[in-house]
Amino acid sequence: MSSPGKQSSRFESIVIPGSLEPTPLESIVWEKLGFSVTVTPFMGGSVAGEDGVYEAPTVVSAGVLRMPPQAGALNYGQALFEGMKARRGVDGRIRLFRVSANAARMASGADRLMLAPPTEDLFRKTVVDVVRANVDYVPPLGKGALYIRPLLVGSGMTLAPAACGETTFVVYVQPVGSYFKGLTCIGVKVEDEHQRAAARGTGWVKAAGNYAPCFQPTKKAKADGFADLLFLDHEGKRVEEVGSANFAMVKGGALYVADSPSILKGITRDSVMRVARERLGVDVVFAPLELARVLGTGDYAAAGPADEAFCMGTAAVISPIGSMRWKGKDYSFGSGAVGPVTTRIYDELDGIQTGRLPDSFGWTEVVS
Numbered sequence: 001m002s003s004p005g006k007q008s009s010r011f012e013s014i015v016i017p018g019s020l021e022p023t024p025l026e027s028i029v030w031e032k033l034g035f036s037v038t039v040t041p042f043m044g045g046s047v048a049g050e051d052g053v054y055e056a057p058t059v060v061s062a063g064v065l066r067m068p069p070q071a072g073a074l075n076y077g078q079a080l081f082e083g084m085k086a087r088r089g090v091d092g093r094i095r096l097f098r099v100s101a102n103a104a105r106m107a108s109g110a111d112r113l114m115l116a117p118p119t120e121d122l123f124r125k126t127v128v129d130v131v132r133a134n135v136d137y138v139p140p141l142g143k144g145a146l147y148i149r150p151l152l153v154g155s156g157m158t159l160a161p162a163a164c165g166e167t168t169f170v171v172y173v174q175p176v177g178s179y180f181k182g183l184t185c186i187g188v189k190v191e192d193e194h195q196r197a198a199a200r201g202t203g204w205v206k207a208a209g210n211y212a213p214c215f216q217p218t219k220k221a222k223a224d225g226f227a228d229l230l231f232l233d234h235e236g237k238r239v240e241e242v243g244s245a246n247f248a249m250v251k252g253g254a255l256y257v258a259d260s261p262s263i264l265k266g267i268t269r270d271s272v273m274r275v276a277r278e279r280l281g282v283d284v285v286f287a288p289l290e291l292a293r294v295l296g297t298g299d300y301a302a303a304g305p306a307d308e309a310f311c312m313g314t315a316a317v318i319s320p321i322g323s324m325r326w327k328g329k330d331y332s333f334g335s336g337a338v339g340p341v342t343t344r345i346y347d348e349l350d351g352i353q354t355g356r357l358p359d360s361f362g363w364t365e366v367v368s
């Protein structure tokens with residue numbers, strides 16, 4: 001936080017500190033947390049100019065950002081984000097999960113969108129400082145997590161569709177509960193009409209512009225009773241990902257994890273594969289995944305549908321998928337209840353993140 005007499009940072013001049021009213025802590029019902037906006041008292045960030053060098057990060061009272069209408073982010077979508085969680089552990093301590101991996105993914109996306117990549121040190125320091133400043137908003141164990149949203153925004157002015165020369169890095173946090181239904185099966189619809197990302201496009205970047213095109217078909221699917229959509233590749237043959245989570249299935253005891261050059265390289269996906277292989281002894285097939293294999297159609301008709309299916313992500317955690325609709329027909333997986341492999345993977349990851357099980361991978365960092 002800036003102290004009296006200290007020269008203010010560029011970040012402080014972009015934020016209007018205190019212009020967002022924090023949600024009073026006493027008004028939060030931890031048992032009822034979902035995935036909607038709660039404003040916490042503090043946020044942090046830093047600004048880099050044309051040279052791409054960030055100033056030291058600052059934590060300020062939550063506030064709106066001053067952004068010129070000519071900002072690259074507003075005109076041309078020069079923006080991306082990350083998603084992470086801080087969780088209260090069985091020992092009462094608060095842990096972050098895989099900070100380095102999130103920092104690295106933000107940096108590679110920044111490179112693609114010509115934004116200034118924050119160094120891992122800057123990323124970590126800002127995240128840790130903002131989590132510590134809002135520590136009272138970390139939900140109790142078993143009641144959710146503090147969701148961390150690092151943003152990278154092209155805040156400089158440009159009229160030409162080209163890099164705008166100034167990047168604002170912002171970290172805000174807020175408590176969240178379940179994104180879907182926790183460890184309860186959801187139903188998803190396979191999307192035939194729209195693709196999420198172009199084959200050689202930027203689906204692998206957590207670019208802000210990848211998300212808005214999903215809103216319209218997803219809203220329709222939700223109105224029809226589905227939790228989300230499963231997007232396919234440009235041929236409509238291979239599974240890409242859910243709008244906000246990667247996809248996996250279990251068949252004959254093996255875990256099949258969908259890969260594609262145009263999907264997000266999920267950090268939960270990577271963690272799931274390592275836990276499955278290295279801690280549970282499960283065979284992992286990490287490759288493009290045909291929809292026919294998931295549903296048990298075409299060449300896979302004799303084998304039948306997957307025994308288990310789930311999607312995974314920071315917000316989605318491990319969300320079991322009990323059924324899928326494709327071209328008007330419903331397919332269900334296993335007994336319709338959460339399968340044993342899904343349950344074991346969930347339990348391992350949850351155990352690592354909360355300190356209930358040893359973190360043999362060195363993924364967690366205690367912040368408080």
Ligand code: PLP
Pocket residue numbers: 083241242243244245246264265266267268269312313314315
């Ligand atoms: N796919 C998309 C499109 C996402 O937005 C996310 C969420 O971050 C994921 C997958 C899962 O990624 P991660 O596990 O790193 O959160």
Ligand code: COI
Pocket residue numbers: 082083084244245313314315316
């Ligand atoms: C996440 O899981 O962190 C995401 O960013 C997904 C979604 C909420 C957009």
